[in-house]
Amino acid sequence: MSEQPKPYRVETTIGADRETVWRAMTDAVQLREWFGWDHGDLDGEIQYIFVDHVKQEPPERMLFDDGSYLELVPDGHRTTIRAVLPGSLDGTDWDEVYDGMEEGWRSFFEQLRFLLETRPQGRRRTVYLTGTATAADVLAIAGSDGELRHTSRYQRIAVHPSGHLLVVAGQAPLAGDVEGPISLTVTTYGLDDAAFADVLSEWTARWSDIPDARSTTTAGESTITATAPR
Known part of the structure; x- marks a missing residue:
């Protein structure tokens, strides 16, 4: 296997014009409503990626220090957003290679699409659960109801019947x-403290049902570490 970085090309089409998408990618307040998930230094992460280590060519392209770039291609009231790390995808079985940057953009573009197409009211708050488990266990607690937004080798993204967006992202193929x-x-x-506490409690309990899953739950700036009962 080559030791060169895995080239990638991730793209999502969003039901919003290019100027709207560009603003969501460059305004610090809007970036916080879709990029990543809540943690203590999310603002610093946004500053590092989207301000300190990028060259902007509005409203078409952002060039990053590692040679990757984001580009926005307009199509009327729709926009295709791409994350690209240039390189040949031929000659190497790249499908077998997991890449965190590639999969991160895949998640975050869907979170951006959800924000701009659904236009939810109020500020974003997230629950982030992570551990070691089979995809089947995690998909079981996520459920199969709701609107499927994206499925690929390492991810399944859907809108839960509650209206919340669920992103299941594994480092092993979800089909295995x-x-x-x-x-x-x-x-x-748009949840107040009491309503969000209920969501946090519900999903932490679901995660704890996974045998031996060790989890970290991030909610706002507080982090709770829990180990499921054996």
Whole structure:
């Protein structure tokens, strides 16, 4: 296997015009409503990626220090957003290679699409659960109801009947039965403290039903570490 970085090309089409998408990618307040998940230094992460280590070519392209770039291609009231790390995808079985940056953009583009197309009211709050488990165990607690938004080798993204966006992201193929690092992100909007506490409690309890799953739950700036009962 080559030791060169895995080239990638991730793209998502969003039901919003290019200027709206560009603003969501460059305004710090809007970035916080879709990028990543809540943690103590999310603002610093956004500053590092989208300000300190990027060259902007508005409203078409962002060039990053590692040679990757984001580009926005307009199509009327729709926009295709791409994350690209240039390189040949031929000659290497790249499908077998997991890449965190590639999969991160896949998740975050869907979170951006959810924000701009659904237009939820109120600020975002997230529950982030991570541990080692089989995809089947995590998909079982996520459920199969709701609107499927994306499915691929390492991810399944859906809108739960509650209206929250669920992102299941594994480092092993979701179709297999291999235990590996896997996460579940629950994105909510507009919840007060009591309502969000209920969501946090519900999904932490579901995660704890996974045998031997060790989890970290991130909610706002507080982190709770829990180990499921054996």
